[in-house]
Amino acid sequence: MQDIPSKNAIHFQNVSLVFEHGVRLFSGLNLTIESGGFYFLTGVSGAGKSTLLKMIYLGCKQSSGTISLFDTNTARISFRDIAFLRRKIGIVFQDFRLIPHLTVLDNVALPLQVRGVSPRKAQAEAAELLNWVGLKDHLKSLPHTLSGGEQQRVAISRAVIGRPKLLVADEPTGNVDDETALKLLYLFEEMHKQGTTVILATHNRNLAQELKYPEIFLEKGQAFLLEPEPTLIKEGILV
Numbered sequence: 624m625q626d627i628p629s630k631n632a633i634h635f636q637n638v639s640l641v642f643e644h645g646v647r648l649f650s651g652l653n654l655t656i657e658s659g660g661f662y663f664l665t666g667v668s669g670a671g672k673s674t675l676l677k678m679i680y681l682g683c684k685q686s687s688g689t690i691s692l693f694d695t696n697t698a699r700i701s702f703r704d705i706a707f708l709r710r711k712i713g714i715v716f717q718d719f720r721l722i723p724h725l726t727v728l729d730n731v732a733l734p735l736q737v738r739g740v741s742p743r744k745a746q747a748e749a750a751e752l753l754n755w756v757g758l759k760d761h762l763k764s765l766p767h768t769l770s771g772g773e774q775q776r777v778a779i780s781r782a783v784i785g786r787p788k789l790l791v792a793d794e795p796t797g798n799v800d801d802e803t804a805l806k807l808l809y810l811f812e813e814m815h816k817q818g819t820t821v822i823l824a825t826h827n828r829n830l831a832q833e834l835k836y837p838e839i840f841l842e843k844g845q846a847f848l849l850e851p852e853p854t855l856i857k858e859g860i861l862v
């Protein structure tokens with residue numbers, strides 16, 4: 624599978640999702656995520672944020688409609704190419720999903736090692752990132768010994784360390800204090816500035832308004848793209 628630049632990172636066309644027990648979550652969902660963009664994904668608890676992200680990282684298949692990832696129709700992707708596409712995606716799961724028997728350092732170093740980086744270099748990079756997120760005293764700890772907010776920062780470090788093409792983060796600041804949440808928000812913005820497409824799910828619409836990026840608002844099985852409010856700056860220029 625060739626790695627050619629794509630205009631759209633993600634495109635949903637008329638996508639519906641009906642669960643096995645017959646309950647419909649999405650119907651006729653249309654959505655375009657441009658390559659290199661930063662998007663907040665909002666909606667009340669149960670609106671479908673985690674499930675939408677799951678469809679994006681190919682963890683759940685739509686019932687009908689078309690989903691394209693990096694301009695490739697996901698229904699036509701071979702098993703081998705799914706692995707290829709997944710390696711381009713960094714995922715922060717809402718429930719972290721750290722590997723329980725690996726230390727914090729090894730959890731974060733793993734994505735680099737999978738890509739062939741030497742263990743020594745991978746661990747050095749992981750240690751630097753963990754230091755930045757305030758976890759330098761926990762490098763050798765096992766995940767279950769950390770608090771929820773600490774585990775969340777490990778999960779974020781693991782998702783961003785490989786500088787993925789697409790970062791999907793599910794409530795990545797749900798367990799940390801406001802100051803840490805802002806710091807992490809700026810980490811995601813930095814990733815975006817370096818070219819990563821970022822989708823950040825949160826039920827906290829105030830957080831989504833901290834940065835001026837579009838918001839995808841989920842309601843009643845539909846997605847609404849809300850552009851950020853313009854900010855009035857000096858000299859009367861709107862930005």
Ligand SMILES: Nc1ncnc2c1ncn2[C@@H]1O[C@H](COP(=O)(O)OP(=O)(O)OP(=O)(O)O)[C@@H](O)[C@H]1O
Nearest residue numbers: 642643648666667668669670671672673674675826
């Ligand atoms: N595999 C499944 N089978 C049946 N129903 C499911 C399944 N996965 C999700 N749902 C339902 O879909 C709805 C949306 O769930 P989802 O976890 O995507 O919401 P969310 O917006 O992420 O909520 P929260 O803010 O609480 O994390 C919920 O009502 C949930 O019960």
Ligand SMILES: [Mg+2]
Nearest residue numbers: 672673717793
């Ligand atoms: Mg969720």
